[in-house]
Amino acid sequence: xxxxxxxxxxxxxxxxxxxxxxxxxxxxxxxxxxxxxxxxxxxxxxxxxxxxxxxxxxxxxxxxxxxxxxxxxxxxxxxxxxxxxxxxxxxxxxxxxxxxxxxxxxxxxxxxxxxxxxxxxxxxxxxxxxxxxxxxxxxxxxxxxxxxxxxxxxxxxxxxxxxxxxxxxxxxxxxxxxxxxxxxxxxxxxxxxxxxxxxxxxxxxxxxxxxxxxxxxxxxxxxxxxxxxxxxxxxxxxxxxxxxxxxxxxxxxxxxxxxxxxxxxxxxxxxxxxxxxxxxxxxxxxxxxxxxxxxxxxxxxxxxxxxxxxxxxxxxxxxxxxxxxxxxxxxxxxxxxxxxxxxxxxxxxxxxxxxxxxxxxxxxxxxxxxxxxxxxxxxxxxxxxxxxxxxxxxxxxxxxxxxxxxxxxxxxxxxxxxxxxxxxxxxx
Amino acid sequence: xxxxxxxxxxxxxxxxxxxxxxxxxxxxxxxxxxxxxxxxxxxxxxxxxxxxxxxxxxxxxxxxxxxxxxxxxxxxxxxxxxxxxxxxxxxxxxxxxxxxxxxxxxxxxxxxxxxxxxxxxxxxxxxxxxxxxxxxxxxxxxxxxxxxxxxxxxxxxxxxxxxxxxxxxxxxxxxxxxxxxxxxxxxxxxxxxxxxxxxxxxxxxxxxxxxxxxxxxxxxxxxxxxxxxxxx
Ligand SMILES: Nc1ncnc2c1ncn2[C@@H]1O[C@H](COP(=O)(O)OP(=O)(O)OP(=O)(O)O)[C@@H](O)[C@H]1O
Ligand SMILES: [Mg+2]
Numbered sequence: 001x002x003x004x005x006x007x008x009x010x011x012x013x014x015x016x017x018x019x020x021x022x023x024x025x026x027x028x029x030x031x032x033x034x035x036x037x038x039x040x041x042x043x044x045x046x047x048x049x050x051x052x053x054x055x056x057x058x059x060x061x062x063x064x065x066x067x068x069x070x071x072x073x074x075x076x077x078x079x080x081x082x083x084x085x086x087x088x089x090x091x092x093x094x095x096x097x098x099x100x101x102x103x104x105x106x107x108x109x110x111x112x113x114x115x116x117x118x119x120x121x122x123x124x125x126x127x128x129x130x131x132x133x134x135x136x137x138x139x140x141x142x143x144x145x146x147x148x149x150x151x152x153x154x155x156x157x158x159x160x161x162x163x164x165x166x167x168x169x170x171x172x173x174x175x176x177x178x179x180x181x182x183x184x185x186x187x188x189x190x191x192x193x194x195x196x197x198x199x200x201x202x203x204x205x206x207x208x209x210x211x212x213x214x215x216x217x218x219x220x221x222x223x224x225x226x227x228x229x230x231x232x233x234x235x236x237x238x239x240x241x242x243x244x245x246x247x248x249x250x251x252x253x254x255x256x257x258x259x260x261x262x263x264x265x266x267x268x269x270x271x272x273x274x275x276x277x278x279x280x281x282x283x284x285x286x287x288x289x290x291x292x293x294x295x296x297x298x299x300x301x302x303x304x305x306x307x308x309x310x311x312x313x314x315x316x317x318x319x320x321x322x323x324x325x326x327x328x329x330x331x332x333x334x335x336x337x338x339x340x341x342x343x344x345x346x347x348x349x350x351x352x353x354x355x356x357x358x359x360x361x362x363x364x365x366x367x368x369x370x371x372x373x374x375x376x377x378x379x380x381x382x383x384x385x386x387x388x389x390x391x392x393x394x395x396x397x398x399x400x401x402x403x404x405x406x407x408x409x410x411x412x413x414x415x416x417x418x419x420x421x422x423x424x425x426x427x428x
Numbered sequence: 429x430x431x432x433x434x435x436x437x438x439x440x441x442x443x444x445x446x447x448x449x450x451x452x453x454x455x456x457x458x459x460x461x462x463x464x465x466x467x468x469x470x471x472x473x474x475x476x477x478x479x480x481x482x483x484x485x486x487x488x489x490x491x492x493x494x495x496x497x498x499x500x501x502x503x504x505x506x507x508x509x510x511x512x513x514x515x516x517x518x519x520x521x522x523x524x525x526x527x528x529x530x531x532x533x534x535x536x537x538x539x540x541x542x543x544x545x546x547x548x549x550x551x552x553x554x555x556x557x558x559x560x561x562x563x564x565x566x567x568x569x570x571x572x573x574x575x576x577x578x579x580x581x582x583x584x585x586x587x588x589x590x591x592x593x594x595x596x597x598x599x600x601x602x603x604x605x606x607x608x609x610x611x612x613x614x615x616x617x618x619x620x621x622x623x624x625x626x627x628x629x630x631x632x633x634x635x636x637x638x639x640x641x642x643x644x645x646x647x648x649x650x651x652x653x654x655x656x657x658x659x660x
Contacts, residue, residue: 005541016529320525323486324586325514326542328506420486424525 001330010337013310021342024306028346029353031299032400035292036354036393040386042288044362046281047387053273058121060084060247062257065266069241080259082252083245085119087112090214090239094221095175098188098207100168103146103161107138109172109207111214111239120246127166127192133212137192138165139204165190172207174217174238176224184220214239289395296400299346300407307339307411311418318415319423328416335415339408343401350400351393358386429594429626430460430483435492437478452478454649456492460642462593465620465627467637469654470646476630479646480598483628484517485509497593514543518587518625522599524579526571526586532578533558533567536585543590553589561585561615577608584615594626601636613639 001009014021066073074088090111098107114122114129130136146161153159172186188207197204221238245260247253254271261267311318318331365385438451452475460466470476481487483494485501494502501512518539519525526535533554540550558564561581571579580600587595600616601609617639619625629640637643643654 001542002544002546005544005547009541012529316525317527317529320527321538321542322510323484323513323519323525324539324542325510325512325517327510330542421481424521 001326006330006334006337010334010341013314013338014341017310020306020309024302024342025346025349027299027302028296028342028400028404029349031292031296032347032350032396033353033357034295035289035399036350036388036396037357037386038292039285039288039392039396040354040358040388042281042285043387043389043392044384046277046285048382048384049277049281050274051382051384053270053277054250058246059250059270060253061120062245062247062253062260062267062269064243064245064260065268066243069243074243077243077245080245080256082248082256084248085116085246087116087120087244087246088241089244090211090241092174092217092238093240094177094238095179095181097173097175097181098146098170100146100161100163100170102148102150104149105142105145105147105205107142107145107205107207109136109209111209111211114208114210117208120244123195124192125195127190130191130208130210132189133210133216134186134188135191135210136188136213137194137208138190139194139206139208140196141203141205142193142207144203145205165193167191174221176221182220182224184223186216186220289399292396293399293403296403300403303339303342303404304407304411306342307335307408308414310338311335311411311415314415315418315423316426318418319420319426322418322420323424332412332416335412336405336408339404339412340401342408343404346404347397347400350396354388358388361386429462430494430496430628432459432483433457433493435479435482435489435494437475437482437487437490437492452649453482453489456649456651458644458651458653460594460626460628462626463620463624464641465616465629465639466642466644467629467631467640468644468646468651469631469634469637472632474646475649476632476646477598479651480596480628480630484519484596485513514539514590516592516594518590518592518595520580520583520587520595520597520600522602524571524576524583524603526579526583528571531568531570532563532574532582535571535582536563536589539586539590557585557589561588575608576604577611580604580608580612581615584612584619588619588623588625591623592625594628596628596630598630599632600629601631601633609636 064077069088071088074086077083077086092109096106096109098105124137125140127137143161143163143165147158148160149158151159167190169187169189172188173181173184175181188209194204194206194208218238225238245256247256250270253269257267257269257271321331322328362385366383369383435453435456436451437453438449440447441450442448456479468476468479478487482489482502485504489502492502493500496512496516499512501509504512526532527538530538536558537550537554540553545553555564558567561584563578563581563585566574566578569578571582574582580603584595584600587597597616601612604612613636616627616629620627627640629636631637637654644651645654
């Protein structure tokens with residue numbers, strides 16, 4: 001029998017029992033749609049949380065920890081594949097103080113390489129990069145951390161510096177190893193202001209200086225503190241460095257950070273966090289798919305019943321077909337095709353319905369939740385409740401059509417076992 | 429054409445544990461020559477249908493051998509037997525056994541569809557045959573819209589459509605009145621003459637048996653040849 005004839009044969013039988021087949025398809029649709037919508041919540045939450053994680057940070061950043069970091073290592077890191085920039089920032093390990101007039105603050109000074117910083121998206125809001133040893137850039141919140149401890153405003157808080165910054169000079173002092181400020185001062189000139197951090201809650205009060213400042217600062221420090229006997233006792237060192245490696249693309253973060261780990265570095269990147277997150281959500285999604293599969297299994301009872309009835313009703317016809325010379329395998333295939341048809345139509349409808357439910361719930365649920373929680377709680381977080389990726393469609397379709405065919409299997413086997421003589425004896 | 433050798437069959441009857449074997453066919457040996465109409469006549473319950481079922485491959489005999497056109501058919505499995513039927517046999521039943529969901533035309537078409545013949549070829553063959561057995565007027569009727577005689581014509585057409593060398597008919601006129609019975613018997617005779625098809629007709633009616641070239645009588649599971657007869 002040609003395939004198209006098989007199709008039209010099955011089609012005729014389905015048409016003859018429209019109502020019964022419709023109800024069975026409906027059950028299959030509901031089961032499959034339930035699975036898809038349920039699992040889509042897992043995918044939606046995963047996407048939401050992932051989006052949060054990615055938006056809070058420079059995603060291509062890899063923090064590298066090493067007991068001793070120096071220029072040679074940094075140069076080696078820069079040569080690695082897919083590394084866009086290596087920012088070697090040196091922090092000061094002791095007390096420090098900046099002051100303009102009566103305003104003082106403990107803003108930390110950082111020595112860095114501005115060329116690499118710019119490659120890693122460091123931008124100025126105003127001014128220019130330092131050109132001399134005593135020129136610095138300050139973070140956008142620098143002034144807010146300079147306070148006048150003799151002057152309170154009406155709320156009882158100290159007033160903060162609100163004068164101009166670019167071109168201003170300020171006094172910068174470091175502390176000794178006991179935390180006492182060293183009296184020798186450095187006069188630093190502000191030549192630029194860094195861009196505001198992307199997130200509202202992030203503050204940048206730091207002072208950025210070029211490496212050319214190091215000799216002067218070390219001179220001040222080591223006239224008061226003994227120089228460390230060997231380079232390993234970092235307790236008395238003035239500077240300690242940390243390195244951030246920036247990958248060119250998020251996809252390459254993982255490769256770079258594994259390579260670094262293999263070379264003995266301690267590394268932290270977003271991919272570590274995402275890995276954990278992905279494992280958690282994989283388990284969640286699997287659980288949801290499992291629960292959804294139970295709904296499909298329940299709907300499969302309907303398919304089993306429908307097909308068993310179809311076989312029983314058509315016993316005589318099957319007997320005639322076998323008498324004429326139809327291959328038992330053909331008869332089995334015709335019934336399997338019928339149950340597969342139910343599964344396929346149910347699945348297609350379920351996919352369409354699920355996308356509809358998903359779109360509507362993504363539109364309606366945030367409105368409801370926002371109303372319930374109040375605007376602020378929800379404000380800047382974009383929550384996706386339901387996402388249906390093609391993988392979910394494939395998984396759900398496979399389960400649904402597979403279960404439909406399995407439940408049609410026994411009735412189809414029963415059809416092939418029908419005894420011709422008994423079937424022909426049946427009355428019309 | 430068909431040769432049956434020492435065929436035995438018995439049925440198990442009774443409840444489990446207390447089954448009895450009831451012999452139905454006892455060592456039958458006979459031949460159905462090519463191109464003849466052979467009838468098997470016997471009382472109800474004498475085992476005629478059982479014999480036909482075994483010859484057609486619906487039932488595996490207990491012992492004995494059957495060959496059709498020199499091919500040993502008694503050792504076939506279910507699939508081989510089905511394939512052989514599709515290519516070599518046509519069937520006509522007492523209660524017609526048409527597919528209720530198919531029109532007369534589609535019922536006749538069914539064996540060709542099963543054989544995997546293309547739609548256009550099927551349409552042409554069925555149309556020609558419907559014309560030659562006088563069914564063109566009712567070709568779009570469903571079986572429940574046809575008279576008994578028309579239904580039996582459709583079922584004969586269905587048996588003929590694959591051009592089988594042999595057609596088995598179990599009480600082909602059993603459900604028909606005597607006038608329609610004559611029509612059907614004449615159709616069988618003319619098909620036998622014009623197409624050379626071998627018929628095996630089972631009946632309990634002497635009049636029907638008279639139309640055959642050869643008559644076998646079935647009695648108590650034993651078959652005796654009733655001689656070659658010639659109808660007028
Ligand atoms: N499946 C079966 N199980 C047990 N006994 C059976 C079975 N089929 C037939 N028989 C018995 O075999 C015998 C022959 O039956 P069969 O149908 O061949 O008779 P028949 O000659 O065709 O009769 P009729 O003219 O009434 O159709 C009967 O006695 C019947 O009871
Ligand atoms: Mg009988």
